Amino acid sequence: MELPKATNTSALSGAGVMRLFNKVGETVNKITYKMDESDPWFEEKTQQIENLDTQLRKLHSSVETLVMHRKDLAILTAAFAKSAAMLSNCEEHTSLSRALSQLAEVEEKVEALHNEQANADFSVLCELLKDYIALIGSIKDVFHERVKVFQNWQHSQQMLNKKREQKAKLELSGKPDKGNQASVEVVEWEAKVERGQEEFDNISKMIKKELERFEVNRVKDFKAVIIQYLENLMTHQQQLIKYWEAFLPEAKAIA
Amino acid sequence: MELPKATNTSALSGAGVMRLFNKVGETVNKITYKMDESDPWFEEKTQQIENLDTQLRKLHSSVETLVMHRKDLAILTAAFAKSAAMLSNCEEHTSLSRALSQLAEVEEKVEALHNEQANADFSVLCELLKDYIALIGSIKDVFHERVKVFQNWQHSQQMLNKKREQKAKLELSGKPDKGNQASVEVVEWEAKVERGQEEFDNISKMIKKELERFEVNRVKDFKAVIIQYLENLMTHQQQLIKYWEAFLPEAKAIA
Numbered sequence: 402m403e404l405p406k407a408t409n410t411s412a413l414s415g416a417g418v419m420r421l422f423n424k425v426g427e428t429v430n431k432i433t434y435k436m437d438e439s440d441p442w443f444e445e446k447t448q449q450i451e452n453l454d455t456q457l458r459k460l461h462s463s464v465e466t467l468v469m470h471r472k473d474l475a476i477l478t479a480a481f482a483k484s485a486a487m488l489s490n491c492e493e494h495t496s497l498s499r500a501l502s503q504l505a506e507v508e509e510k511v512e513a514l515h516n517e518q519a520n521a522d523f524s525v526l527c528e529l530l531k532d533y534i535a536l537i538g539s540i541k542d543v544f545h546e547r548v549k550v551f552q553n554w555q556h557s558q559q560m561l562n563k564k565r566e567q568k569a570k571l572e573l574s575g576k577p578d579k580g581n582q583a584s585v586e587v588v589e590w591e592a593k594v595e596r597g598q599e600e601f602d603n604i605s606k607m608i609k610k611e612l613e614r615f616e617v618n619r620v621k622d623f624k625a626v627i628i629q630y631l632e633n634l635m636t637h638q639q640q641l642i643k644y645w646e647a648f649l650p651e652a653k654a655i656a
Numbered sequence: 657m658e659l660p661k662a663t664n665t666s667a668l669s670g671a672g673v674m675r676l677f678n679k680v681g682e683t684v685n686k687i688t689y690k691m692d693e694s695d696p697w698f699e700e701k702t703q704q705i706e707n708l709d710t711q712l713r714k715l716h717s718s719v720e721t722l723v724m725h726r727k728d729l730a731i732l733t734a735a736f737a738k739s740a741a742m743l744s745n746c747e748e749h750t751s752l753s754r755a756l757s758q759l760a761e762v763e764e765k766v767e768a769l770h771n772e773q774a775n776a777d778f779s780v781l782c783e784l785l786k787d788y789i790a791l792i793g794s795i796k797d798v799f800h801e802r803v804k805v806f807q808n809w810q811h812s813q814q815m816l817n818k819k820r821e822q823k824a825k826l827e828l829s830g831k832p833d834k835g836n837q838a839s840v841e842v843v844e845w846e847a848k849v850e851r852g853q854e855e856f857d858n859i860s861k862m863i864k865k866e867l868e869r870f871e872v873n874r875v876k877d878f879k880a881v882i883i884q885y886l887e888n889l890m891t892h893q894q895q896l897i898k899y900w901e902a903f904l905p906e907a908k909a910i911a
Contacts (some may be wrong), residue, residue, distance in 0.1 A: 446801035460739040467732050474729065477722050483713040491707035494875050500882060620749050624910040631900050631907055633773060638897045645890045652886055655879040 437646045454537045461530035482508035496655045507648045521633040529626045547604045554597025559603035561590035704844035709792045716785035723778045728768035737763035752909045762903045776888040782882045809852025
């Protein structure tokens with residue numbers, strides 16, 4: 402079964418966040434780096450994002466199944482309409498035959514409504530969830546990127562320590578030429594450590610800022626989508642009632 | 657999946673007809689007898705009953721599939737409710753978490769409603785159709801029974817003709833003793849022919865009378881069931897709207 406393409410993806414406030422994160426995360430190697438997290442904010446957020454990922458995936462698959470099921474319901478309703486129409490054709494009793502034929506027409510309208518609702522649920526709920534699963538994927542990527550930056554910094558720190566030891570040994574053993582060379586390297590690695598720490602601080606700060614924005618947009622998006630989902634449902638239910646209400650006098654007119 | 661037992665079967669006006677027909681049809685041999693139908697009413701009714709049988713069977717299977725599908729929809733709705741509840745549990749944002757938890761509660765109510773409607777459709781529509789398919793089976797049985805009675809009568813007529821020929825031959829050949837014996841047999845077969853014709857006229861008349869009653873009850877039953885089906889649908893749709901309406905302010909309160 403072909404599901405319609407969602408049209409409201411670009412309207413998501415979260416999409417901007419995703420684009421930014423995608424740029425940062427482009428070169429991210431997916432191997433999991435371990436680091437001793439010193440920032441409780443990141444520890445908490447990482448866990449939270451993991452949970453959100455798991456639950457959104459479950460909800461997405463549940464909604465997708467519901468959408469497919471509603472599509473099937475539309476097909477079955479069409480079959481019911483056809484059966485009622487055929488029964489109407491072979492029905493000798495005039496007003497019963499007319500009522501059955503009108504029941505068939507109403508069921509055809511109900512079929513269209515089931516399809517509409519399946520499409521609406523898909524383009525509203527499914528697409529939101531799909532987009533947020535992708536966004537969360539990007540967030541997990543930048544978390545990995547931050548770990549990589551951290552390890553780069555730690556590597557520079559280790560190298561600096563080694564160079565300092567070498568320099569101290571050379572100075573003690575009275576090799577001033579080599580000592581000078583070592584001094585240059587120490588200065589180089591000091592700069593790398595400084596740059597590494599800066600990079601790590603920057604990416605940590607940027608992630609915090611972007612995640613705050615993400616949280617605000619996420620609540621806004623979910624609120625809008627839940628309301629739109631409800632309003633669609635209610636519109637469809639009300640239309641269904643109108644169809645049945647219009648048909649009821651026909652059923653009562655069977656005589 | 658277990659479907660509920662219907663409770664309104666005995667309330668069908670057609671049930672009385674079925675019991676009568678069942679008594680008549682008890683000894684019916686299912687082999688199709690052919691007869692040259694001299695009564696256009698029976699010719700027409702036989703065709704009509706065949707068509708009705710075919711179409712009611714199709715409608716029954718279509719409604720049964722719809723009922724099973726609605727049961728599945730209830731199960732999927734429960735899964736959706738569970739996913740929403742789990743997402744609510746891991747949601748940090750207070751009012752979004754509360755709205756998701758209430759969405760889960762509403763979806764649980766919707767699940768119950770889908771089950772109710774599936775049960776109602778089953779016990780109202782499916783059972784009516786099943787009963788009428790059985791009734792039509794009984795009608796087809798009495799049609800066969802009538803053909804059997806007809807052939808019994810025709811057999812007696814043929815025997816009577818043979819006995820009359822024998823009697824004439826014996827009288828011509830001057831065997832009065834055997835002629836007397838043949839006369840007795842002719843009288844016997846004349847009585848059997850008379851009884852055969854009476855039986856055939858009686859069963860034909862009874863079928864016409866019962867079928868007229870069946871037609872009246874059929875229209876009455878279908879009218880009642882279509883109206884009940886509609887009213888159930890409308891009640892359920894209205895309940896759905898009430899659920900969504902009650903939830904809408906919660907969704908709008910997400911802040």
